[in-house]
Amino acid sequence: QLVESGGGSVQTGESLTLSCTASGFTLKNYAIAWFRQVPGKEREAVACLPDSHGITYFADSVKGRFTQSRDNAKNTGYLQMNGLRPEDTAVYYCAVYRSFTCVSVEVKAPVDYWGQGTQVTVFS
Numbered sequence: 680q681l682v683e684s685g686g687g688s689v690q691t692g693e694s695l696t697l698s699c700t701a702s703g704f705t706l707k708n709y710a711i712a713w714f715r716q717v718p719g720k721e722r723e724a725v726a727c728l729p730d731s732h733g734i735t736y737f738a739d740s741v742k743g744r745f746t747q748s749r750d751n752a753k754n755t756g757y758l759q760m761n762g763l764r765p766e767d768t769a770v771y772y773c774a775v776y777r778s779f780t781c782v783s784v785e786v787k788a789p790v791d792y793w794g795q796g797t798q799v800t801v802f803s
Contacts (some may be wrong), residue, residue, distance in 0.1 A: 684771055686797030689763055693751035693801075697702045697758040697792050699773035707731070707747065710779035712786045713747070715769035715799075716755040725771070726758060736784040741767070770796045 685697040699711060713725040727736045728747040735747050744762040749755065756773060773794040776786060 680774055681691060681775065681794040683771070683794035683797045686799045686802065687769065688800040688802065691764060693763055694759070694761045695763065696760070697771055697773070697799075699756040699758075699775075701754045701775070701792070704792075705733045705751075706754045706775065707751040707774060709775035709777050709791065710786070711747070711749065712774045712776065712779055712781075714772045715767075716772070717769045722772075723769075724784045724786065727784050728756065729781045730776075730778055731736050733780045736781050738784050742788060750779055760799070763799075765801045765803045768799060768801050771800050772796045777786050793794060 680702055684698050708730055710727055710730045711728045714722050715725050716722040724737050725741055728742050746759045748757045774790045775792050776788050777791050
């Protein structure tokens with residue numbers, strides 16, 4: 680399973696780091712994608728981190744502000760969000776794909792595991 684943490688409420692310009700921790704499988708063998716969703720709107724792809732070598736992709740709306748990383752020893756992936764804006768307010772989800780190489784921020788492959796989601800609220 681995947682367990683997410685790190686969401687919260689912050690002011691505009693502040694930072695948060697979301698964590699996506701795997702149990703029962705080895706996360707380094709999976710690509711990690713991040714999505715966000717606001718009630719009443721379609722889910723938006725935010726970022727895709729490949730399972731090993733390869734390019735990390737970000738949505739234009741977060742490019743230059745968000746970064747991704749993983750700590751294989753902790754079996755955890757991270758989404759570092761800097762310069763947060765009110766429009767970043769959403770529920771954020773991580774998803775993983777076994778042996779997958781990101782070719783864009785949009786991932787068109789079956790999800791192996793979903794995180795439970797974590798709320799991020801940014802106040803103006």
